[in-house]
Amino acid sequence: MNRPPIFLIGCMRSGTTLLSRLLSAHPQIVLLGFELLDVWTEHGAAPCEERCEHRNASHFSATAQAQMTDFFETELKRSRSLRKHLGRAYRNLLYGYSRISYDWENAIALNKSPHLMNKVGYVNALFPNAHFIFILRDIFAHSASQKYLFEYGFEMYGRQRYVPDDENACWFYEDNAELSGTNVYPGNFQLIPEMWLRLNRLALSEIDKIEPERVSLLTYENLVKDQKTELIKLYSQLPLMEEYQGIISMLSERVIRNKNTTTKGDSLTKWQQQLNIAEKEAIDRVIRANKTDYETITDRFR
Numbered sequence: 001m002n003r004p005p006i007f008l009i010g011c012m013r014s015g016t017t018l019l020s021r022l023l024s025a026h027p028q029i030v031l032l033g034f035e036l037l038d039v040w041t042e043h044g045a046a047p048c049e050e051r052c053e054h055r056n057a058s059h060f061s062a063t064a065q066a067q068m069t070d071f072f073e074t075e076l077k078r079s080r081s082l083r084k085h086l087g088r089a090y091r092n093l094l095y096g097y098s099r100i101s102y103d104w105e106n107a108i109a110l111n112k113s114p115h116l117m118n119k120v121g122y123v124n125a126l127f128p129n130a131h132f133i134f135i136l137r138d139i140f141a142h143s144a145s146q147k148y149l150f151e152y153g154f155e156m157y158g159r160q161r162y163v164p165d166d167e168n169a170c171w172f173y174e175d176n177a178e179l180s181g182t183n184v185y186p187g188n189f190q191l192i193p194e195m196w197l198r199l200n201r202l203a204l205s206e207i208d209k210i211e212p213e214r215v216s217l218l219t220y221e222n223l224v225k226d227q228k229t230e231l232i233k234l235y236s237q238l239p240l241m242e243e244y245q246g247i248i249s250m251l252s253e254r255v256i257r258n259k260n261t262t263t264k265g266d267s268l269t270k271w272q273q274q275l276n277i278a279e280k281e282a283i284d285r286v287i288r289a290n291k292t293d294y295e296t297i298t299d300r301f302r
Contacts, residue, residue, distance in 0.1 A: 002105075003028075004129035005072055006238065008112035009120065011199050013145035014137035015220035020112035021097040022231060023133075025251045028108050028240055031098075032075045035113040043067040046122060048115040054168035055122035056206070065126045072109045080104055096255060106241055117199040118170050120206035130214065131238060134207055136200060136301045137220035139294075143192045143283055144271035154186050161185045163195065168202060171195065189279050193286040200297045213237075219301050224268060228252040 006029065010016045024031040033039070037048040045064040047053040078084060079102075091098035116123055124130065137145075153159040158176035163169070163183045182188050207215055216237045223230045231252035265273075275283075287294050 003108045003239065004131065005109040005111060005127055006131045006133060007116060007123055007127075008110065008133045008135070009116050009203060010114060010135035010220075011117060011137065011142055011146075011196055012114040013142055013149060014114070015135050015223060016112045016114055019133070019135055019218075019223060020110060022227070022251075022254060023234075024110060025097070025099050025254050026235065026240065027099065027101075027103045027244055027247075028106050029110050029238075030076060030079055030102055030107045031110045031112065032072065032079070033111075035115060036111055037113070037115055039068075039071055040113070040115070040119075043071055044126070046116075046119050048113070048119075050174065051164075051172050052115050052118065052170035054166060054170075054202075055119040057121045057125040059122050060125040068126055072111075076104075076107055076109055079107075103241075103244075108239070115170060117203045118168055120203050121209065124206070124210055131216070132207060132210060132214060133216045133218070133234065134203060135218055135220055135223070136297070138271075139193055139196050139287070140275065140280070140283055141220075141268065141271040142196055143189075143279070144274040145267075146192050146196075147189065147279070148274065150185055150192075160187075161191075163191055167198070170199060190282040190286060193283045197286060197290050197293060197297070201293050204297060204300060217301050221268060 006023075008016055008020055008023070020031050023029050035048075040046045040048045043064070044067065045059070045061050046055045085100065088098045088100045092100055120132065124132070150159075150161055153161075153173075159173050160175075160177060160179045161171045161173045161184070162179055162181070164172050180187070183191065185191050207217075216234055218230055218234060228249070229252075232248055235248050235252070
């Protein structure tokens with residue numbers, strides 16, 4: 001690749017989809033696929049599907065590095081095809097996002113995936129010049145949205161999420177397995193804020209090992225409240241060509257009609273109605289029990 005890729009990470013239901021669609025309006029930033037879970041699992045030696053396993057720099061594989069690099073290069077070339085072009089045009093017409101044409105000679109691959117939250121050190125080892133964007137959402141709003149998503153998956157597919165013994169693993173899942181126990185959801189709601197804490201803590205511990213100029217941090221709340229300011233700041237931190245600076249302000253005001261929200265309403269406040277008293281108390285317990293870690297995470301994004 002002529003230019004190192006950009007990796008956008010954050011817990012599920014934290015705004016990675018919204019932000020990836022906003023960023024890919026830039027002439028250089030090409031969003032590849034959705035989350036590439038199958039690609040990371042099969043070619044990157046980093047399980048991201050039913051089993052979202054932990055990986056760090058010690059798991060580095062030259063084979064995985066070559067295969068993932070080749071995938072990004074090949075996918076960027078495929079993105080120039082008429083079929084891909086028409087697909088972007090359709091999404092632009094229907095939802096108001098997805099740029100149609102790009103500066104292909106200077107294109108940068110963008111991979112957004114919440115399932116890389118426990119693999120940041122590994123991804124950085126494979127792509128040592130990549131830029132990482134890390135978005136954080138408030139623990140209460142995240143937990144409400146995650147609850148809704150998991151319960152929808154259970155209703156539609158019989159999908160149960162569970163937390164394995166590995167303290168660095170993300171959610172695992174099985175369909176129609178009739179799982180039970182305190183490590184299973186639907187069931188134990190407290191697992192959701194605990195996983196928020198685990199993944200953000202783990203990702204930050206690896207992010208802090210990366211050169212500051214290759215890292216951008218922002219919150220979902222600030223992005224929603226002041227999209228233009230947050231995007232202008234973010235674009236300024238990315239390795240983009242100077243000749244496109246003149247359109248940054250216009251791009252930062254872009255309105256996306258489909259924001260991938262699980263329910264209608266104000267995404268900043270609707271959690272107050274979506275969570276019951278017991279669930280709010282469960283989140284408070286997690287915060288109190290992990291006060292230092294919680295404050296370290298939230299202070300880092302101020």
